[in-house]
Amino acid sequence: MNKLVGITRNFSSSATQNAIKTVTVIGGGLMGSGIAQVAAQAGQNVVLIDAYPEQLEKAQKSIQGNLTRVAKKQYKDDTGKIESFVKESFGRIQMSTKVEDGVKSDLIVEAIVEKLDVKQELFNKLDQLAPAHTILATNTSSISINEIGAGIKRKDRYGGLHFFNPVPVMRLLEVIKGDHISEETYQAMMAWGKSVGKTCITCKDTPGFVVNRLLGPYSAEALRMYERGDASKEDIDIGMKLGAGYPMGPFELADYTGLDTNKFALQVMYEKTGNPVFKPIPLLDRMVAEGKLGIKSGEGFYKYNKK
Numbered sequence: 001m002n003k004l005v006g007i008t009r010n011f012s013s014s015a016t017q018n019a020i021k022t023v024t025v026i027g028g029g030l031m032g033s034g035i036a037q038v039a040a041q042a043g044q045n046v047v048l049i050d051a052y053p054e055q056l057e058k059a060q061k062s063i064q065g066n067l068t069r070v071a072k073k074q075y076k077d078d079t080g081k082i083e084s085f086v087k088e089s090f091g092r093i094q095m096s097t098k099v100e101d102g103v104k105s106d107l108i109v110e111a112i113v114e115k116l117d118v119k120q121e122l123f124n125k126l127d128q129l130a131p132a133h134t135i136l137a138t139n140t141s142s143i144s145i146n147e148i149g150a151g152i153k154r155k156d157r158y159g160g161l162h163f164f165n166p167v168p169v170m171r172l173l174e175v176i177k178g179d180h181i182s183e184e185t186y187q188a189m190m191a192w193g194k195s196v197g198k199t200c201i202t203c204k205d206t207p208g209f210v211v212n213r214l215l216g217p218y219s220a221e222a223l224r225m226y227e228r229g230d231a232s233k234e235d236i237d238i239g240m241k242l243g244a245g246y247p248m249g250p251f252e253l254a255d256y257t258g259l260d261t262n263k264f265a266l267q268v269m270y271e272k273t274g275n276p277v278f279k280p281i282p283l284l285d286r287m288v289a290e291g292k293l294g295i296k297s298g299e300g301f302y303k304y305n306k307k
């Protein structure tokens, strides 16, 4: 991959200005590539890191495709402008398989697998390698950010930045305050969120934060309703779209975000809160065990053409 090597860009420290201008995203999956895209679109220099070159190849294709969708919306049929928007935005993204290539940025956002020990190990490494001014953030959706950052020294320059899928479209960013975040870091994170086009809300380090804490019971109750045979999944989906104005019904959304992600989020919220609404749902457990994970596996509650 042509962009994989030779990162020579000069990352000037913005410690004196407190503004985040350079960003590293670790994890080239759906969320990580979306975060890299919105930062690049906003004119920021980005390093996107993933240990697997094939994941970076996929990220490259998805970012270019999604930048084109954004550009088409903005520039309609002006192909020249569309092409230069995509080229310029994508040109701001460097890709690498080595974490060391991204440690000098003003902000590092982690968007890797939802496993506490793996995230802790990464943050401990970043804490050692990154310059003093660098802010570290996790995009975790369900794990406690205080637990993830337990081993780092710069707890004042650490917090949560929780994006929503699809990142280029969803307008919200949850800025999560860890127990030791400084006001300066919090303000810098809020300002950065705004600079990448998001409306920021703030939440303490509580299970599920704001949105997933509310989406969890909604999703769980929909699954139980279907499991009991009260209504078909199709009718429940139609009900919530036409009766509540949601863009997707709960089963379409579960397929979209991934049933494994859904299961993990419910499990963490149950462990942390003990609220029976988050109790394991046999239907969900069974489907995940069978590999029916939603769009990404080709089948969840509905069937999809695998890309």
Ligand code: 3HC
Binding pocket: 066, 067, 069, 070, 073, 140, 141, 163, 164, 165, 166, 167, 168, 169, 170, 212, 247, 248, 253, 257, 261
């Ligand atoms: N990048 C850029 N643009 C995109 C895009 C992407 N990845 N996906 C869709 N779009 C654009 C399309 O180009 C289209 O633009 P247009 O209106 O100008 O034509 C617009 O978004 C709508 O897309 P589509 O026509 O393809 O499809 P829909 O109208 O069905 O919208 C949707 C798709 C935006 C995904 C909508 O169904 C939706 O908002 N669904 C709910 C998503 C949601 O709830 N997300 C949160 C999940 S929870 C979460 O993420 C938390 C985490 O912790 C798991």
